[in-house]
Amino acid sequence: MTKTAATRQVLLEAFTERLGADAVVSDPGELVVYECDGSTLHDATPALVVFPRGTDQVADVVRTCVAAGVPFVARGAGTGLSGGAMARDAGVIIALNRMHRILSIDPLRRRAEVEPGVANLAVTRAAAPHGLAYAPDPSSQAVCTIGGNVAHNSGGPHTLKTGVTVNHVLGLELVLTDGSVVEVGGPERPGYDLLALLTGSEGTFGIVTRITLNLVRRPQAVATALAAFATIDAASRAVSGIIAAGIIPAALELMDDVVVDALAAAFGFRFPEGAGALLLVEIDGPEAGLDEELDAVAAHCTEHGSLHIRLAADETERAEIWKARKQAFGALGRIARNYYTQDGVIPRTRLPEMLARIREIGARHGLRVANVFHAGDGNLHPCILFDDRDEAERARVLEAGREILAACLELGGSLSGEHGIGVEKREAMADMFAPPDLLLMRRLREQLDPTGLCNPGKVLPLGARCGELSATGRQVVL
Amino acid sequence: MSLSRNDRGWALDGVPVGRTLAPASAEEAATVLAEARSAGDTVVPIGRGTRAFTGAPAARIDIGLLTAGLDRVLAYEPADLTVTVETGVAIRTLDLTLAEHGQRLPCPVRDGRGTVGGLVACAPDGLLTLAHGRVRDGVIGATLACPDGTLARGRGRVVKNVAGYDTPRLVVGSLGTLALITDVTFRLLPRPAVEATVVVPAPDAAALAATEAFMAAGGQPVFADVLHQDGSARLVIGIEGGATRVTGEIHRLATLLGAAGSAHHVASPEEAAGIRLGVDDLLGTGGTDRVALRLTGPRAADPAVKQALDGEAATDGLVLERALVRPWLESATFVYAGPGGPSAAGTGRLLAVARRHGPVVLITAPAAVLGAVDVWGPPPGDLVLMRRVRTAFDPDGVLASGRFVGGLS
Numbered sequence: 017m018t019k020t021a022a023t024r025q026v027l028l029e030a031f032t033e034r035l036g037a038d039a040v041v042s043d044p045g046e047l048v049v050y051e052c053d054g055s056t057l058h059d060a061t062p063a064l065v066v067f068p069r070g071t072d073q074v075a076d077v078v079r080t081c082v083a084a085g086v087p088f089v090a091r092g093a094g095t096g097l098s099g100g101a102m103a104r105d106a107g108v109i110i111a112l113n114r115m116h117r118i119l120s121i122d123p124l125r126r127r128a129e130v131e132p133g134v135a136n137l138a139v140t141r142a143a144a145p146h147g148l149a150y151a152p153d154p155s156s157q158a159v160c161t162i163g164g165n166v167a168h169n170s171g172g173p174h175t176l177k178t179g180v181t182v183n184h185v186l187g188l189e190l191v192l193t194d195g196s197v198v199e200v201g202g203p204e205r206p207g208y209d210l211l212a213l214l215t216g217s218e219g220t221f222g223i224v225t226r227i228t229l230n231l232v233r234r235p236q237a238v239a240t241a242l243a244a245f246a247t248i249d250a251a252s253r254a255v256s257g258i259i260a261a262g263i264i265p266a267a268l269e270l271m272d273d274v275v276v277d278a279l280a281a282a283f284g285f286r287f288p289e290g291a292g293a294l295l296l297v298e299i300d301g302p303e304a305g306l307d308e309e310l311d312a313v314a315a316h317c318t319e320h321g322s323l324h325i326r327l328a329a330d331e332t333e334r335a336e337i338w339k340a341r342k343q344a345f346g347a348l349g350r351i352a353r354n355y356y357t358q359d360g361v362i363p364r365t366r367l368p369e370m371l372a373r374i375r376e377i378g379a380r381h382g383l384r385v386a387n388v389f390h391a392g393d394g395n396l397h398p399c400i401l402f403d404d405r406d407e408a409e410r411a412r413v414l415e416a417g418r419e420i421l422a423a424c425l426e427l428g429g430s431l432s433g434e435h436g437i438g439v440e441k442r443e444a445m446a447d448m449f450a451p452p453d454l455l456l457m458r459r460l461r462e463q464l465d466p467t468g469l470c471n472p473g474k475v476l477p478l479g480a481r482c483g484e485l486s487a488t489g490r491q492v493v494l
Numbered sequence: 495m496s497l498s499r500n501d502r503g504w505a506l507d508g509v510p511v512g513r514t515l516a517p518a519s520a521e522e523a524a525t526v527l528a529e530a531r532s533a534g535d536t537v538v539p540i541g542r543g544t545r546a547f548t549g550a551p552a553a554r555i556d557i558g559l560l561t562a563g564l565d566r567v568l569a570y571e572p573a574d575l576t577v578t579v580e581t582g583v584a585i586r587t588l589d590l591t592l593a594e595h596g597q598r599l600p601c602p603v604r605d606g607r608g609t610v611g612g613l614v615a616c617a618p619d620g621l622l623t624l625a626h627g628r629v630r631d632g633v634i635g636a637t638l639a640c641p642d643g644t645l646a647r648g649r650g651r652v653v654k655n656v657a658g659y660d661t662p663r664l665v666v667g668s669l670g671t672l673a674l675i676t677d678v679t680f681r682l683l684p685r686p687a688v689e690a691t692v693v694v695p696a697p698d699a700a701a702l703a704a705t706e707a708f709m710a711a712g713g714q715p716v717f718a719d720v721l722h723q724d725g726s727a728r729l730v731i732g733i734e735g736g737a738t739r740v741t742g743e744i745h746r747l748a749t750l751l752g753a754a755g756s757a758h759h760v761a762s763p764e765e766a767a768g769i770r771l772g773v774d775d776l777l778g779t780g781g782t783d784r785v786a787l788r789l790t791g792p793r794a795a796d797p798a799v800k801q802a803l804d805g806e807a808a809t810d811g812l813v814l815e816r817a818l819v820r821p822w823l824e825s826a827t828f829v830y831a832g833p834g835g836p837s838a839a840g841t842g843r844l845l846a847v848a849r850r851h852g853p854v855v856l857i858t859a860p861a862a863v864l865g866a867v868d869v870w871g872p873p874p875g876d877l878v879l880m881r882r883v884r885t886a887f888d889p890d891g892v893l894a895s896g897r898f899v900g901g902l903s
């Protein structure tokens with residue numbers, strides 16, 4: 017037996033004894049399921065997958081891994097899109113799916129205490145009877161977990177106004193890499209804002225085992241409109257106009273002609289004649305004044321040449337309008353064998369320019385690119401359509417993706433608005449940040465995970481691009 | 495902090511400042527830190543010294559690093575609703591610039607004498623926290639001068655961004671103990687067309703319940719606080735937005751308050767301005783001849799707690815000068831004053847009583863008192879992580895040694 021195989025055997029026996037046989041997956045056939053997350057472009061087979069049932073078991077697993085020198089990584093629903101939950105170097109996956117309880121809902125203080133494996137939507141469902149909701153609503157909310165949301169600081173169509181995950185986490189429990197358990201706490205408590213550091217740290221500082229979430233009250237009134245435009249250019253100018261006028265919609269989502277065509281072809285949606293782009297606008301708040309705001313939104317759309325504006329008269333019509341947005345990815349799946357979703361951000365005024373660049377990049381590589389994205393905060397999701405059986409095309413897709421991100425950075429934007437860096441954009445971090453910026457991040461990583469075993473190989477660029485040596489002069493594997 | 499200057503130079507909370515330096519650029523600031531590090535000197539960043547949030551007195555201050563020279567607005571994109579500004583800029587100056595385009599910070603400060611750096615380093619609760627979040631929620635990027643002499647940028651200038659660790663938000667509220675913040679990028683908000691304030695004099699539980707009912711039904715006040723001043727209390731509720739919205743919301747709130755039997759009125763412009771300034775002033779409260787403390791948590795707004803504190807303060811010859819109780823934010827700030835000022839022993843007792851009810855920070859007190867009592871309270875459970883964070887930024891303890899939670903150094 018090789019050393020790795022021997023170590024794996026020792027871990028398997030230890031986990032089986034302490035967590036029970038039904039809490040450990042070791043069969044190669046079953047391990048395949050855990051090779052990748054929602055982004056199939058990266059994969060690696062884990063040594064083992066374990067399903068702890070509580071904080072103590074998580075801490076035990078972490079200590080055992082560290083003692084054996086084996087890397088470990090937390091996993092929620094595996095819907096991440098940057099390869100974050102993937103176990104590199106034959107590591108152990110700590111799957112939190114069995115820790116999925118809602119521990120308490122406090123309607124008076126408007127907060128919920130949950131385990132990390134609970135699905136995002138389950139929290140809102142549990143809060144609904146109290147007239148409350150959990151605000152961040154990633155499109156994957158039916159399955160993605162709160163633990164994953166915290167790790168990625170996830171957003172959603174409605175986070176433009178209410179804020180993303182970091183604005184709604186009030187406290188958490190964290191298993192550190194030495195197996196100790198720390199309560200990280202409330203934003204009102206004196207001290208460094210560790211919640212801000214931990215939210216979005218992609219599971220590289222420890223395993224989150226409990227989370228206290230802020231719940232929001234439901235707005236008194238909601239208005240939803242779907243405006244059709246001839247071109248994505250016109251629609252994106254309307255977006256810039258709405259934002260510059262100081263209107264902050266609850267959601268502002270944009271879809272281009274490829275999506276419009278796909279929705280029509282796949283699901284028989286019918287849109288106004290000549291529609292080459294759709295802008296979904298939702299505003300909410302107190303009833304008084306909502307009509308005025310809606311009129312202002314409509315005026316901006318008209319000014320930028322909208323062909324038609326459809327207003328939802330009731331909940332059924334609102335659901336219909338959202339259906340187009342929600343089924344957009346499904347429709348793309350029908351017209352292409354595969355698609356690769358990029359995630360980049362640009363200043364909102366640069367939307368028209370950026371969309372032109374995306375078109376140009378796609379054309380140059382002979383690729384079709386669809387755009388369906390959170391326009392209100394400049395968060396783009398270009399989807400490059402391709403066929404993964406075509407090796408050459410696959411390579412062109414990755415190259416086009418890189419060029420799109422480079423264009424985002426050139427326009428003063430960011431590598432990621434919500435999907436994270438993971439393994440996918442690790443090396444591109446050196447394009448967005450200068451060596452001192454990365455060095456500080458690396459020092460934080462070394463301090464918070466001195467073992468270097470907690471989700472290694474994610475977020476920060478490897479080796480030379482991040483400065484060979486750590487601040488302590490010790491070579492660390494990240 | 496209490497900053498004073500006499501013929502022997504500057505002093506911060508009674509600790510003499512060896513010498514002051516005023517770098518003209520971020521690069522110079524980083525160099526000052528690196529040189530201090532190799533010389534074994536300690537540094538405390540100083541804005542304009544107007545912000546109250548104190549921290550414990552530093553063990554020793556060799557260099558006061560004045561940010562006055564970092565005074566440029568680096569980028570202002572009104573159509574993107576973002577601004578990048580150096581931290582020595584006065585808040586009032588920034589506010590005037592933003593006002594020209596009908597915009598403001600999400601965490602505005604009425605009394606704009608302080609600097610942007612002070613706002614970010616101290617991160618006081620703001621007037622509009624209920625509606626628009628804390629200072630950290632408005633910060634989307636920053637440049638940090640670190641004690642190793644480098645300038646490290648975090649995040650960027652776009653409103654949505656998850657690339658890399660969020661170092662900008664981490665340093666918000668760190669009181670200059672991690673790095674010198676040289677510039678900050680904020681997301682901005684439009685200024686509302688109309689600002690109104692509803693006042694309930696002598697609020698009782700029924701008035702608070704009516705306000706809660708208003709919010710439960712989708713009312714969205716920008717603040718809802720109980721302000722104690724001049725021996726009386728007022729429940730003050732801020733409503734902002736377009737004219738139709740404000741009129742409609744005031745009507746809705748007034749109906750609920752009326753049904754609860756709570757007398758109320760819409761503040762005149764003068765009264766409203768006074769209230770808004772009063773709230774702000776308390777949040778960044780100053781003065782060294784009085785004691786101010788902030789209690790957080792679910793018991794902060796409990797009238798019994800205030801009563802207990804008033805009683806304890808009286809034993810030190812102090813009476814409540816002002817207080818701001820924020821039931822919907824679970825925080826309360828109390829300011830006590832008296833002819834002889836607070837004593838160290840009396841302040842210690844007052845803190846002990848308050849700490850029975852939740853986390854308490856001593857915001858301001860005379861220097862002699864500050865040095866003698868526990869400003870921050872028992873160290874939080876995550877101090878172990880805070881220590882490691884501090885080590886990552888400042889392994890040799892160059893910055894503001896000993897001033898922060900748990901005596902971090």
Ligand SMILES: Cc1cc2nc3c(=O)[nH]c(=O)nc-3n(C[C@H](O)[C@H](O)[C@H](O)COP(=O)(O)OP(=O)(O)OC[C@H]3O[C@@H](n4cnc5c(N)ncnc54)[C@H](O)[C@@H]3O)c2cc1C
Pocket residue numbers: 053054089090091092093094095096097099100101102112132153154155156159160161162163164165166167168169170171172173218219220222223224225345434435471
């Ligand atoms: C169809 C689809 C739509 C999507 N829409 C959106 C969207 O609108 N907005 C958005 O932001 N994202 C979206 N995503 C991306 C993804 O759903 C989110 O990133 C989500 O938060 C991941 O949650 P998960 O439970 O699947 O995490 P996983 O993929 O299992 O893990 C993601 C990362 O979190 C870490 N992690 C998980 N749990 C823990 C824990 N308890 N402690 C520490 N680290 C942990 C993992 O190690 C990994 O690095 C979408 C994905 C898909 C497939």
